[in-house]
Amino acid sequence: MRGLNTLRRTFLKSALLLAAGVATLSAPSVMAKDLPEKEELKFGFIKLTDMAPLAIAYEKGFFEDEGLYVTLEAQANWKVLLDRVIDGQLDGAHMLAGQPLGATIGFGTKADIITAFSMDLNGNGITVSNDIWEQMKPNIPKDANGKPVHPIKADYLKPVVEKYKAEGKPFNMGMVFPVSTHNYELRYWLAAGGINPGYYAPAKGDTSGQIGADALLSVTPPPQMPATLEAGTIYGYCVGEPWNQQAVFKGIGVPVITDYEIWKDNPEKVFGVSKAWADKYPNTHKAVVKALIRAAAWLDANNNGNRPEAVKILAKPQYVGADANVIANSMTGTFEYEKGDKRDVPDFNVFFRHNATYPYYSDAIWYLTQMRRWGQIADAKPDSWYMDIAKKVYRPDIYTSAAKELISEGKLDAKDFPDFAKETGFKAPQTQFIDGITYDGSKPNDYLKKFKIGLKGDETI
Numbered sequence: 102m103r104g105l106n107t108l109r110r111t112f113l114k115s116a117l118l119l120a121a122g123v124a125t126l127s128a129p130s131v132m133a134k135d136l137p138e139k140e141e142l143k144f145g146f147i148k149l150t151d152m153a154p155l156a157i158a159y160e161k162g163f164f165e166d167e168g169l170y171v172t173l174e175a176q177a178n179w180k181v182l183l184d185r186v187i188d189g190q191l192d193g194a195h196m197l198a199g200q201p202l203g204a205t206i207g208f209g210t211k212a213d214i215i216t217a218f219s220m221d222l223n224g225n226g227i228t229v230s231n232d233i234w235e236q237m238k239p240n241i242p243k244d245a246n247g248k249p250v251h252p253i254k255a256d257y258l259k260p261v262v263e264k265y266k267a268e269g270k271p272f273n274m275g276m277v278f279p280v281s282t283h284n285y286e287l288r289y290w291l292a293a294g295g296i297n298p299g300y301y302a303p304a305k306g307d308t309s310g311q312i313g314a315d316a317l318l319s320v321t322p323p324p325q326m327p328a329t330l331e332a333g334t335i336y337g338y339c340v341g342e343p344w345n346q347q348a349v350f351k352g353i354g355v356p357v358i359t360d361y362e363i364w365k366d367n368p369e370k371v372f373g374v375s376k377a378w379a380d381k382y383p384n385t386h387k388a389v390v391k392a393l394i395r396a397a398a399w400l401d402a403n404n405n406g407n408r409p410e411a412v413k414i415l416a417k418p419q420y421v422g423a424d425a426n427v428i429a430n431s432m433t434g435t436f437e438y439e440k441g442d443k444r445d446v447p448d449f450n451v452f453f454r455h456n457a458t459y460p461y462y463s464d465a466i467w468y469l470t471q472m473r474r475w476g477q478i479a480d481a482k483p484d485s486w487y488m489d490i491a492k493k494v495y496r497p498d499i500y501t502s503a504a505k506e507l508i509s510e511g512k513l514d515a516k517d518f519p520d521f522a523k524e525t526g527f528k529a530p531q532t533q534f535i536d537g538i539t540y541d542g543s544k545p546n547d548y549l550k551k552f553k554i555g556l557k558g559d560e561t562i
Contacts, residue, residue: 167388199280217499255294275338463542
């Protein structure tokens with residue numbers, strides 16, 4: 102990592118304090134008390150390309166611009182990462198969007214975690230082994246050139262799963278964590294194709310998520326996905342990049358669908374901190390969000406013109422540590438499915454466009470509906486409960502404050518953000534799901550009623 106020597110750090114701190122002091126004399130509204138309460142920070146991440154805003158904020162000096170001296174540290178897995186944020190070993194972290202929500206409602210470790218920054222849209226894929234792909238291929242429609250017609254639905258996997266079931270063989274698949282987007286996307290895709298991915302029953306002590314399952318989903322850390330697939334322990338998985346493209350490069354599997362095709366422009370990771378930390382260090386938190394917003398804007402600037410440089414940064418061993426060619430396969434606007442079948446997916450990774458960084462309440466509520474759908478929320482909840490939890494965890498007020506400062510400082514333009522005066526925190530009803538079902542975040546229980554597979558109403562396991 103690019104280091105800061107002690108002399109330079111001292112100089113930067115002194116300059117910030119001097120600037121604040123001068124501002125206090127000339128404009129009392131800008132006070133030294135607005136400086137970060139805590140300057141030395143340690144943030145955690147998992148080795149995935151969507152940790153990019155953290156790496157870019159560090160490498161491009163955006164953290165330093167805010168008077169922050171940050172250490173970035175890769176974590177072993179999502180549970181360790183969350184636990185270290187809760188106990189204070191980490192000041193914050195690149196998190197699964199479901200982690201702050203799951204912790205807040207007490208699924209797994211109970212803790213008050215909040216987010217004021219959404220790190221990206223899209224970025225995941227579902228990969229199957231070569232053997233499963235060969236079994237699926239006869240079921241998949243082909244275009245005039247003999248290539249598979251996309252999106253590839255789970256309908257084409259269903260006969261394979263049924264065959265395994267008839268032979269008494271479990272059909273095992275991997276996802277990265279019980280409250281991960283990957284879990285919910287894999288479940289969504291399977292269920293849309295008539296494959297039941299199973300239920301959780303936490304009140305009965307069953308957190309396997311495999312009750313009544315046609316396909317058995319279990320946790321595998323992202324970097325271990327390709328090796329686990331190659332070993333035959335799992336037949337497919339849902340993971341973020343570069344671990345789908347790694348399967349292509351190694352010749353061990355075929356990515357069949359991206360999450361962009363399951364739910365166009367779906368929210369993916371967030372930057373999470375404990376509520377206690379945010380309450381104790383409000384200026385620091387806002388400064389972090391400012392730096393991350395600038396990093397996200399840089400990543401999407403000039404029609405992704407900075408992505409090749411970002412790929413080189415992410416390929417460093419202290420960040421993602423995968424081959425640059427593997428990372429570039431998706432980060433630069435393409436995605437390779439079957440070997441040689443590379444297609445344009447310009448929005449496979451979105452970091453700033455489409456208001457990607459804004460923490461929408463409706464995004465939070467979608468995750469909560471999926472927790473309810475699969476039994477992680479064991480009992481029926483009124484619509485108001487979903488709204489209350491979303492407001493407790495997602496903090497657009499902090500984001501808005503950070504964005505307005507960036508606009509006033511001339512670092513970003515107001516047109517790059519939502520209209521804060523009119524923003525409700527709810528996206529318009531979203532229609533671009535693989536099953537054609539419309540999602541309206543203001544009506545979570547009505548949404549759940551639309552699914553053939555999944556809990557709804559007063560149903561319990």
